[in-house]
Amino acid sequence: MEPITKTFTQSYFRSLFLPLPNANSRQGSFFPNRPAVLGLWLLAVVIIIVFLGPMVSNQMPDQVDLSRTNQAPSQEYWFGTDQLGRDLFTRVCYGARLSLFVALSTAVIVSFIGVVYGGFAGYMGGWTDEVLMRVLEIIASVPFLIYAILLMTVLGPGVNSLLVALAAVYWMPMARVVRGQFINLKEEGFVIAARVLGLSRWRIILGHIVPNALGVIIVYGTLVIPEAIFAEALLSYIGLGVSSPQSSLGSLVGDGLGSIRLYPWQLFFPALFIILLVLSLNLIGEGLREYCDPRFFRQGGNGE
Amino acid sequence: MLRLAFFLLRRLVTCILAMLFVVTLTFFMMKALPGGPFSKEKKLPPTVMANIEEKYRLNDPIFKQYSDYLWRIAKLDLGPSFRYPGSSVNDIIKRSFPVSAALGAIAVFVALTLGVTTGLVAGLRPCQMADRILVFVSAIGFSVPSFVLAGMLQHFFSFRFNLLPAALWGSPQHAVMPVIVLAALPTAVISRLVRIQVMEVMQQDYIIMAKAKGLPSWRLILFHVMPNALQPVITYLGPLIAAVFTGSFVVEHIFAIPGLGKYFVTSIHNRDYTLIMGVTIFYSGFLMAMNLMVDLIYALLNPQVRYPGWEE
Amino acid sequence: MLLQVRNLEVSFLQQGIEAPIVKEIDLSLEPGQTLALIGESGAGKTVTALAIMGLLSPLKTRIRGLICFEGIEISSLNSKDMAKIRGNKIGYIPQNSTSSLNPALPVGMQIIEGLLFHRKMSFAAARELCISLLEAIGVVRAEQFFSAYPHQLSGGMRQRALIAMALAMKPSLLIADELTSALDVTVQAEVLTILKRAQDSRELGILLITHDLAVAAQIAETVAIYYAGRIVEGGLLKRVFSSPRHPYTQLLLENTWRLEKPEAKGTHGTTRIIRASSPANGIEGCSFAPSCGLVVSKCLEAVPPFVPMGLEHGVACWQALSMKGDRNGE
Numbered sequence: 001m002e003p004i005t006k007t008f009t010q011s012y013f014r015s016l017f018l019p020l021p022n023a024n025s026r027q028g029s030f031f032p033n034r035p036a037v038l039g040l041w042l043l044a045v046v047i048i049i050v051f052l053g054p055m056v057s058n059q060m061p062d063q064v065d066l067s068r069t070n071q072a073p074s075q076e077y078w079f080g081t082d083q084l085g086r087d088l089f090t091r092v093c094y095g096a097r098l099s100l101f102v103a104l105s106t107a108v109i110v111s112f113i114g115v116v117y118g119g120f121a122g123y124m125g126g127w128t129d130e131v132l133m134r135v136l137e138i139i140a141s142v143p144f145l146i147y148a149i150l151l152m153t154v155l156g157p158g159v160n161s162l163l164v165a166l167a168a169v170y171w172m173p174m175a176r177v178v179r180g181q182f183i184n185l186k187e188e189g190f191v192i193a194a195r196v197l198g199l200s201r202w203r204i205i206l207g208h209i210v211p212n213a214l215g216v217i218i219v220y221g222t223l224v225i226p227e228a229i230f231a232e233a234l235l236s237y238i239g240l241g242v243s244s245p246q247s248s249l250g251s252l253v254g255d256g257l258g259s260i261r262l263y264p265w266q267l268f269f270p271a272l273f274i275i276l277l278v279l280s281l282n283l284i285g286e287g288l289r290e291y292c293d294p295r296f297f298r299q300g301g302n303g304e
Numbered sequence: 305m306l307r308l309a310f311f312l313l314r315r316l317v318t319c320i321l322a323m324l325f326v327v328t329l330t331f332f333m334m335k336a337l338p339g340g341p342f343s344k345e346k347k348l349p350p351t352v353m354a355n356i357e358e359k360y361r362l363n364d365p366i367f368k369q370y371s372d373y374l375w376r377i378a379k380l381d382l383g384p385s386f387r388y389p390g391s392s393v394n395d396i397i398k399r400s401f402p403v404s405a406a407l408g409a410i411a412v413f414v415a416l417t418l419g420v421t422t423g424l425v426a427g428l429r430p431c432q433m434a435d436r437i438l439v440f441v442s443a444i445g446f447s448v449p450s451f452v453l454a455g456m457l458q459h460f461f462s463f464r465f466n467l468l469p470a471a472l473w474g475s476p477q478h479a480v481m482p483v484i485v486l487a488a489l490p491t492a493v494i495s496r497l498v499r500i501q502v503m504e505v506m507q508q509d510y511i512i513m514a515k516a517k518g519l520p521s522w523r524l525i526l527f528h529v530m531p532n533a534l535q536p537v538i539t540y541l542g543p544l545i546a547a548v549f550t551g552s553f554v555v556e557h558i559f560a561i562p563g564l565g566k567y568f569v570t571s572i573h574n575r576d577y578t579l580i581m582g583v584t585i586f587y588s589g590f591l592m593a594m595n596l597m598v599d600l601i602y603a604l605l606n607p608q609v610r611y612p613g614w615e616e
Numbered sequence: 617m618l619l620q621v622r623n624l625e626v627s628f629l630q631q632g633i634e635a636p637i638v639k640e641i642d643l644s645l646e647p648g649q650t651l652a653l654i655g656e657s658g659a660g661k662t663v664t665a666l667a668i669m670g671l672l673s674p675l676k677t678r679i680r681g682l683i684c685f686e687g688i689e690i691s692s693l694n695s696k697d698m699a700k701i702r703g704n705k706i707g708y709i710p711q712n713s714t715s716s717l718n719p720a721l722p723v724g725m726q727i728i729e730g731l732l733f734h735r736k737m738s739f740a741a742a743r744e745l746c747i748s749l750l751e752a753i754g755v756v757r758a759e760q761f762f763s764a765y766p767h768q769l770s771g772g773m774r775q776r777a778l779i780a781m782a783l784a785m786k787p788s789l790l791i792a793d794e795l796t797s798a799l800d801v802t803v804q805a806e807v808l809t810i811l812k813r814a815q816d817s818r819e820l821g822i823l824l825i826t827h828d829l830a831v832a833a834q835i836a837e838t839v840a841i842y843y844a845g846r847i848v849e850g851g852l853l854k855r856v857f858s859s860p861r862h863p864y865t866q867l868l869l870e871n872t873w874r875l876e877k878p879e880a881k882g883t884h885g886t887t888r889i890i891r892a893s894s895p896a897n898g899i900e901g902c903s904f905a906p907s908c909g910l911v912v913s914k915c916l917e918a919v920p921p922f923v924p925m926g927l928e929h930g931v932a933c934w935q936a937l938s939m940k941g942d943r944n945g946e
Binding site: 035134137138139141142143144145146149150151153154226230233234237238239240250253254256257260261264267268271274275278279282283 | 318319321322325326329330333334443444446447448449450451452454455456458459463546549550553554557558569572573580584587588591592595
Binding site: 508509510512513514515516517518519520523527528531532535607608 | 669671698699700701702703704708710712715716717718719720721722729730733734765767778781785
């Protein structure tokens with residue numbers, strides 16, 4: 001609005017009053033962002049434990065042994081055992097794998113639906129865009145947990161239903177973001193040039209627009225993962241998620257809560273893994289967002 | 305003013321359509337379920353079954369059922385409960401929602417005051433001790449699911465040290481843990497939002513101007529920082545209320561609080577479909593009404609919406 | 617003496633290192649007079665003004681030197697006492713009228729805020745005073761203006777709101793930062809008239825910050841020319857403008873003059889490009905030397921001191937000094 005009056009010095013003076021130390025050094029680079037690096041390390045550690053742990057522990061996740069129920073953590077059973085005598089460490093590892101699988105798949109499905117729906121709306125524009133976005137607005141105004149619970153009630157428990165329900169919830173913000181990207185990119189010179197060259201619509205979309213929107217899609221896809229872990233855990237806790245004999249971190253926490261009075265470790269270990277997983281993914285997601293979307297982090301004072 | 309009216313009208317229409325969507329979804333999903341609501345009691349003789357189906361009109365053609373259902377909902381009648389014979393869904397809501405509402409209101413209040421104060425403290429002095437601690441704590445707050453937090457609190461405060469009652473509802477002590485659990489995540493979100501906003505506002509020229517007027521810092525914060533920094537918080541109020549009230553499903557279940565959320569989770573376990581439908585519709589309607597109210601508040605508090613310019 | 621600045625030095629702290637922004641600033645202003653600080657952007661004018669008002673964050677800046685206002689040394693006051701002087705006795709009109717008004721408060725409220733707080737006036741009395749002030753500075757429909765929000769006003773109107781904000785307290789010193797640069801020429805003239813009238817009606821001292829020599833010539837009695845954080849020439853405006861001694865001042869005046877009289881263009885030959893002044897360019901000696909056409913070896917060795925050149929006129933330039941010395945020797 002005021003490009004002429006706003007000089008560099010002015011914003012320089014402005015930044016004197018409350019500058020953000022380190023803000024500039026962090027902006028635009030992923031690796032100097034210490035929280036994100038910490039997140040990466042944490043995630044790496046969790047994944048190594050989860051995938052290599054069961055080989056070392058030499059237990060099966062659903063091997064019932066009523067002679068060793070509810071044991072406290074020991075050298076043999078690192079996280080103790082549950083009320084059916086199953087080794088909790090192995091169960092937590094398998095549960096975390098399932099949670100990770102559900103969350104990752106959700107992110108992939110969501111990205112796909114989001115790109116198709118949002119991309120179509122954004123690229124077509126006009127009337128199509130208006131209708132698609134109104135529909136999205138209507139669905140999005142349903143409280144999301146209620147929506148997910150409703151779907152899970154009908155679909156019944158299980159991994160597939162979980163994927164459907166989570167995708168049904170989380171595709172909407174992704175579609176909005178992708179639509180915005182498409183609308184911006186559509187007006188870029190290289191897209192107009194491609195159109196002038198007479199390339200087909202799909203060629204333009206797949207070859208020119210999607211690659212440029214990919215950064216943002218990946219960032220939002222990453223941000224979906226911890227949310228999906230949360231939601232999956234919640235649904236499994238209510239009893240709507242995965243069902244026995246499968247277990248996810250959420251159902252393990254649910255079981256642990258039932259026997260918290262006597263065997264608190266049955267809650268603590270699965271809980272710890274949820275927290276570590278979500279924390280690390282959040283840190284990485286935030287780091288990626290700052291890296292890819294400097295506008296979001298441009299609090300340093302220069303620029304609108 | 306016209307623009308504001310148009311905006312609110314559009315939101316209202318969206319909400320009504322969304323309600324219709326929810327009602328239709330609930331209805332057809334419940335109809336599509338394998339096995340009717342009484343499939344648990346397989347021993348029922350066919351005559352009794354027929355009686356029940358007659359009573360709950362399960363034999364009418366589906367569109368008749370649907371239109372009847374819509375009409376009933378429009379009259380705010382959510383129908384009978386399958387599992388609690390003798391009490392309608394409306395009765396159950398009437399009985400239990402005040403508890404949920406009280407819990408939710410306290411949690412919203414706590415989250416707002418705590419989130420705004422901590423965000424303000426951190427945002428006014430960024431990257432100092434208080435700010436760093438806050439950023440760290442909120443990062444943890446973002447990563448702990450409510451039921452995990454609930455379990456931990458129960459373990460330490462009730463079973464280990466016996467400071468607070470582990471469950472049930474009634475005295476202020478009973479409310480402490482549920483409120484902490486419900487308010488934790490929203491507090492982290494608000495505090496972060498306020499922090500960023502305050503940092504942004506503190507760099508504006510009008511803050512320098514206010515300082516140049518020699519105003520004391522309380523006046524500066526109250527009149528110049530807060531009104532501008534808190535506007536995005538108002539837009540977050542809608543999601544906040546939704547998060548707290550849907551969060552209370554689990555929290556009420558864990559702490560055995562006789563609120564609507566506990567009934568809801570129990571009804572899911574019991575497959576009490578009319579209750580699930582009724583509560584879903586009720587919560588959707590309630591949260592959408594709250595959202596509309598928040599939109600109205602935002603419009604009324606924002607001078608740029610309230611008074612469009614004379615010039616320009 | 618209304619305002620006296622002696623040997624002011626302001627440095628910004630960057631990662632523990634002090635980067636000087638302005639150095640060896642000496643200013644003085646009598647009541648009822650106008651002092652213009654002239655220089656390109658980045659020369660340190662605004663920093664000087666903010667330092668006088670004590671608005672630079674102590675965490676980010678170091679201020680050395682003496683600032684006296686009405687005989688009180690304000691540079692050593694604590695922030696609470698300083699807040700009483702700021703706004704109350706010193707009015708400030710910032711450079712950017714769009715972003716300097718709080719979008720969430722009616723402008724009237726922002727204007728009378730100081731009255732309510734410093735003077736403990738009632739709201740009604742303050743409103744009355746504000747409306748009469750607004751009318752005096754040429755606002756029509758002042759009552760409506762009072763309750764308007766900033767986004768409803770045009771640029772000129774916002775500027776008036778800021779002027780009213782500064783004048784409402786009846787300060788004895790007014791600091792106007794690039795008051796007119798964002799305004800149309802017609803509005804510019806009006807605004808200057810408003811200031812002049814306010815100055816005449818009471819003994820208001822004005823510190824005018826500008827890069828526009830014409831504006832300075834219209835209103836100021838004394839002038840200080842800034843270059844790269846130092847005052848290179850200063851004194852009575854008439855003397856400085858009629859016989860500039862510093863090459864930078866000469867260049868400024870030349871350019872202005874040439875703009876106003878295009879036919880004179882040919883006589884001055886080549887246009888010299890002035891390198892943007894940067895205070896921390898690490899060059900020893902005169903910071904104007906790289907752009908100066910009259911460099912002697914001394915210019916690259918030592919910073920020229922600010923030396924009086926006759927009555928009410930001083931300059932910091934080796935060349936000018938040597939010429940003075942020559943003349944004294946004759």
